[in-house]
Amino acid sequence: MRAADALCEALKAEGVEHVFGIPGGANLPTYDAIYDADFKHIQARHEQGAGHAAEGYAKASGRVGVAFATSGPGATNLVTAITDAMLDSVPTVFITGQVRTDLIGTDGFQEADVTGITLPIVKHSFLVTDPRQIPEYIHAAFHIASTGRPGPVLVDIPQDLSRADIEYEPAEGPPDLPGYKPPTEGNIKQIRLAAKALANAQRPVIYAGGGIINADASPELIEFATSDKLPVTLTVMGLGAFPAPHDQWLGMLGMHGTRTANYAMDNADLILAIGARFDDRITGKLSEFAPRAKFVHVDVDPAEISKNVPAHIPIVGDAKDVLPKLTREYRALKADSGRLEGWWKQIRAWQAEYPLGYEDSTDSEIKPQFMIEAMYEATEGEAIITSDVGQHQMWAAQYYHFSRPRQWINSGGLGTMGFGLPAAIGAKVARPDDPVVCLAGDGSLVMVCQEFATAAAHNIPVKVFLMNNGHFGMVRQWQELFWDGRYSSVEMGDSPDWAKLADAFGWTGMRCADKRELKDSMRAALEAEGPVLLDVHVSKTENCYPMIPAGAAARDMVG
Amino acid sequence: MEAGTPDLVKLEDLEASRALTGRKHILSLLVENRPGVLARIAGLFSRRGFNIDTLAVGPTDDPDVSRITLTLDGAVHPIDQVTKQLHKLVNVLKIRDMEPDQTISREMALFRVQASVESRAEIMHFAEIFRAKIVDVSRRTLTIEVTGSNDKIDAFERMIRPHGLIEMARTGEVAISRSRPDQ
Numbered sequence: 140m141r142a143a144d145a146l147c148e149a150l151k152a153e154g155v156e157h158v159f160g161i162p163g164g165a166n167l168p169t170y171d172a173i174y175d176a177d178f179k180h181i182q183a184r185h186e187q188g189a190g191h192a193a194e195g196y197a198k199a200s201g202r203v204g205v206a207f208a209t210s211g212p213g214a215t216n217l218v219t220a221i222t223d224a225m226l227d228s229v230p231t232v233f234i235t236g237q238v239r240t241d242l243i244g245t246d247g248f249q250e251a252d253v254t255g256i257t258l259p260i261v262k263h264s265f266l267v268t269d270p271r272q273i274p275e276y277i278h279a280a281f282h283i284a285s286t287g288r289p290g291p292v293l294v295d296i297p298q299d300l301s302r303a304d305i306e307y308e309p310a311e312g313p314p315d316l317p318g319y320k321p322p323t324e325g326n327i328k329q330i331r332l333a334a335k336a337l338a339n340a341q342r343p344v345i346y347a348g349g350g351i352i353n354a355d356a357s358p359e360l361i362e363f364a365t366s367d368k369l370p371v372t373l374t375v376m377g378l379g380a381f382p383a384p385h386d387q388w389l390g391m392l393g394m395h396g397t398r399t400a401n402y403a404m405d406n407a408d409l410i411l412a413i414g415a416r417f418d419d420r421i422t423g424k425l426s427e428f429a430p431r432a433k434f435v436h437v438d439v440d441p442a443e444i445s446k447n448v449p450a451h452i453p454i455v456g457d458a459k460d461v462l463p464k465l466t467r468e469y470r471a472l473k474a475d476s477g478r479l480e481g482w483w484k485q486i487r488a489w490q491a492e493y494p495l496g497y498e499d500s501t502d503s504e505i506k507p508q509f510m511i512e513a514m515y516e517a518t519e520g521e522a523i524i525t526s527d528v529g530q531h532q533m534w535a536a537q538y539y540h541f542s543r544p545r546q547w548i549n550s551g552g553l554g555t556m557g558f559g560l561p562a563a564i565g566a567k568v569a570r571p572d573d574p575v576v577c578l579a580g581d582g583s584l585v586m587v588c589q590e591f592a593t594a595a596a597h598n599i600p601v602k603v604f605l606m607n608n609g610h611f612g613m614v615r616q617w618q619e620l621f622w623d624g625r626y627s628s629v630e631m632g633d634s635p636d637w638a639k640l641a642d643a644f645g646w647t648g649m650r651c652a653d654k655r656e657l658k659d660s661m662r663a664a665l666e667a668e669g670p671v672l673l674d675v676h677v678s679k680t681e682n683c684y685p686m687i688p689a690g691a692a693a694r695d696m697v698g
Numbered sequence: 699m700e701a702g703t704p705d706l707v708k709l710e711d712l713e714a715s716r717a718l719t720g721r722k723h724i725l726s727l728l729v730e731n732r733p734g735v736l737a738r739i740a741g742l743f744s745r746r747g748f749n750i751d752t753l754a755v756g757p758t759d760d761p762d763v764s765r766i767t768l769t770l771d772g773a774v775h776p777i778d779q780v781t782k783q784l785h786k787l788v789n790v791l792k793i794r795d796m797e798p799d800q801t802i803s804r805e806m807a808l809f810r811v812q813a814s815v816e817s818r819a820e821i822m823h824f825a826e827i828f829r830a831k832i833v834d835v836s837r838r839t840l841t842i843e844v845t846g847s848n849d850k851i852d853a854f855e856r857m858i859r860p861h862g863l864i865e866m867a868r869t870g871e872v873a874i875s876r877s878r879p880d881q
Contacts, residue, residue: 254734258741263788266734283788318730318791332707339706408709433712442782449714472706 142270142300143172145307146234149274151177152309153281155205157196157568159189163209164249166236168301170207181568181597184589186213188561190220192593194229195565198548199523199575201355203285204229204565209236211249214295215256219555221291222260226552227376228353230289232280237266239299253295262290263319270303279314287321288440289353322439325456330464333411333435333452337369338474340409342431342482345369346392346421349376349551350414350438351458357381357544359462360413366466367476370486372400374415375536376551383540389486390495393421394687395533398493401693403486404429413437414458417447418552419689427692437461493685495537500678503653507531507606507677510657511538514578514604517661522574523548523566527559527583530612530683535578557586563601564594574665577603581631582611591644594670602664603672605637608679616682620697641672652676717779719772722751722848724803724873727766727784728758728792735789739766742783748775752805752848752870763791767872769848796873803873806845808833809855812862813840821861828854839864 140148146169150158155178162170162182173180183189186208193204204224208217214235224231238247254266263283265276273296280292337343351360357380364371364387371381372392381388390397392404404410410432415421422428425447436443436450437458444453454461497508511534514524524539525548526532532549541547548566550558563577584605594601615629638648647667651660657675664671684698729735736755743750751769758765770780781793796803813821818840825832825842828850834841844854848871855866 255737258734258738259745262786268733316788319788335705335707336709336712339709433709434714440786442779442786444782445714445717445776446779449717451712451714 140305140307141168141172142273142303142305143168144175145274145305146277146296146301147172147176147178148307148309149277150205153203153278155203157181158205158207159183159192159196159565160207161186161189161209161213162207163213163236165210165238165298166207166213166296166301168298169234169236169296181564181593183561184592185587186216187219187557188564188587188590188593190217190231190233191223191555191558191561191587192565192568193231193233194220194224194227194558195525195548195562196569197229197231197565198562199545199566200569201545202230202569203281204231205234206231207234209249210238210253210298211251213249214253215251218256218260219553221257221293223550223553223555223558224291225260225262227550228289228349229291230285231291232277232284233291233293234277235293235295236301237295237297240268240297241299243297254293257293260291261293264293265295267294267296267300270300271305273301273305274307275310275314278310279316282313282316283319288350322441322455323457323460325437325454325461325464327464329452329454330461331468333454334465334468334472336409336433336435336452337411337469338472341478342406342408343369343411343479344389344403344407344409345371345411345413346374346404346415347371347377347380347413348374348415351377351380352544354414354439354458355544356414356458356462359459359466363462363466363469366470367474368479368483370403370482372396372403374418374421374551375532375549377415378536378547379541379544382542384542391536393418394423394689395537395683395685397495397537398685398696399486399489401687401696402489404432405693406485407432409433409435411435411437413462414439416443422447423687424690424692497681500654503655505652505654505657505675505677507534507608507681508538509654510604510606510675510677511535511578513657513661514576515539517658517665518574518576522546522576523570524576524578525549525559525563525566526578527580528554528556529580529582530608530616530681531578531580531606533683556580556583558583560584560587560601560603561590561593563603564590564599567599567601575601576665577601579603579605580612581605581607581609581637585635588640591641591646591670591672595645598669600669602670604661604664605672605674606677607637607674608677608681609633610679613683615680619680619682621688637672637674647671648674650674650676715778717776718774719777721772721798723770723772723777724796724801724871725768725770725781725784726794726796726873727768727790728763729766730789730791731757731762731764732789735764736766738787738789739784742787746780746783748780752868754870754872756872765872767870769871794875796875800876801873802876803847803871804845805848805851805869805871806843807851807854807866807868809842809844809858809866810864811840811842811858812838812864814838817861821858824854824857828857830854
């Protein structure tokens with residue numbers, strides 16, 4: 140069998156139904172094999188788009204996302220998406236073409252050292268040196284990408300090797316990788332210790348992140364938190380892992396989190412961190428982060444534990460294994476729930492004093508926060524929302540109350556502008572029966588607007604709700620607050636005419652600038668056939684609050 | 699059960715382990731003998747800001763496995779974090795943070811020293827004390843091979859430097875654990 144056909148067979152054996160990519164010279168044999176393959180190939184219009192679509196697909200479904208690119212520029216265009224997948228632990232496999240083996244190292248046409256370039260941004264990578272390795276590496280790549288802490292794996296295949304003839308039998312069982320043994324089960328003694336500390340804590344907080352979603356451990360998290368009345372906050376990556384409208388929900392924490400969540404962290408005596416990594420957007424000034432707390436840290440990646448904040452009780456393991464055991468141990472202790480009454484009284488006082496809010500316009504002007512609230516109502520809180528990066532992302536995190544895992548798809552770690560549209564395309568391919576809305580920023584969307592063509596060509600009916608404020612809004616906000624209002628290159632002007640641009644790509648383009656019409660416009664966009672862009676003109680200079688200024692402590696929140 | 703009963707853990711008794719050990723560490727890594735493995739390790743060190751003091755790479759008894767021995771300053775780097783990051787590399791098979799008192803470590807060094815007629819005897823005397831070997835000689839220089847612990851080589855360097863050290867090449871330490879007496 141031709142090695143490129145074996146590649147497709149290996150993908151099929153891994154259960155692949157959809158892949159994203161762009162053909163080119165060095166992956167011509169692969170694309171010749173894809174011509175007959177059983178999975179569906181979705182041609183993107185830029186490799187970065189293919190990469191983010193694969194991420195959106197993976198984040199919406201929990202399955203491995205796959206993207207193809209050719210050698211050289213095709214592969215380097217994937218770099219942002221690969222880095223994004225690394226920072227957000229997204230199970231993805233990237234398959235790149237490479238120049239012929241006799242050209243490697245000669246600066247051949249479209250040659251780039253892609254395994255070298257991507258070395259710091261992959262969970263693992265393979266450069267094929269023998270055609271028989273092609274299916275073997277594909278199986279290994281899927282195994283590595285999807286187990287332990289998920290992440291991107293790159294397989295770089297020289298053109299001549301993918302044309303060679305090889306024997307191929309689908310692999311049975313996991314591949315032999317002597318240096319890769321991801322932990323799964325948490326140490327029961329440590330779990331017992333954590334339960335005993337929690338049962339004694341007077342001011343506990345559960346701080347959970349994207350690891351809960353990757354582990355499919357949302358039900359287990361809810362079960363544990365509600366086994367007593369334990370307050371819960373989530374990172375931007377974790378939103379949806381605990382239902383937002385819930386009595387024990389404190390809101391998101393971190394730079395643009397709620398005051399309640401951040402003050403609770405600041406005052407906690409015990410913090411249970413699960414599947415979260417104490418990012419600087421969470422901790423603010425590290426030396427003043429949660430100064431009264433002891434930390435139980437549960438993570439499947441041992442290197443995350445004590446990386447930024449020293450853990451008092453480290454537990455290495457999969458949240459799905461650890462949480463039920465922790466619930467069992469905790470219940471057995473029959474902790475006195477009454478001990479938390481004082482803590483809840485304090486939390487309720489913060490919630491009453493510092494609710495999320497904004498000053499709405501008195502005329503037809505659409506405030507950005509109002510736009511998110513309208514989105515929440517128009518979608519009945521049920522849509523899968525993808526987002527770009529910036530103010531709109533934070534407002535969505537604050538005002539769209541995510542109630543289930545995999546409902547919120549954003550770029551948290553790398554903060555990639557332009558993530559939203561291709562991710563929405565991937566999410567819609569993975570979940571065709573769910574409404575998928577990309578909440579875009581105008582600064583972000585223009586960076587990937589070629590992907591309008593992808594959705595049109597494949598008739599992927601995503602809806603883009605564009606929060607158009609004519610600025611790189613978050614940068615403008617920082618220039619206003621921290622750079623004396625010296626606005627340097629943050630205005631975008633009114634180009635393009637978004638509705639016309641959408642029309643030109645074969646979408647339905649719509650526009651709304653009046654808040655009285657907004658919900659109806661959104662409903663019309665959701666009900667219309669095919670992909671729709673709704674260009675929503677919002678206040679140009681609204682700031683996103685509350686906010687912990689970079690490098691400050693939680694109690695120094697402003698706004 | 700009441701909160702604070704002996705069965706529960708008192709939060710004030712909980713302590714986090716210290717990140718810095720304050721001493722030199724020798725890490726002995728067994729890695730797959732494949733292209734690019736050293737680049738992965740070196741890349742990890744550079745992007746995490748870990749500074750390697752010495753590094754030695756060589757074969758083991760198994761042709762598919764290489765050994766990388768590296769030394770790091772535990773006063774500057776959290777060794778625990780270094781080893782955990784290394785463990786995440788798929789090509790790294792095994793890592794040992796060598797216990798100082800249960801480890802034999804050696805480094806080899808070559809020194810080219812100025813050796814005038816007047817100083818030649820003294821340098822050769824130093825070499826003898828350090829059980830070093832003269833491996834090359836010219837009218838004005840001596841080349842000396844020294845093997846030993848890191849400290850011994852440092853000491854030898856201090857002794858001969860005043861005579862005029864022209865060039866020095868050191869291998870970096872390699873290490874192996876001591877056998878137990880009953881083995």
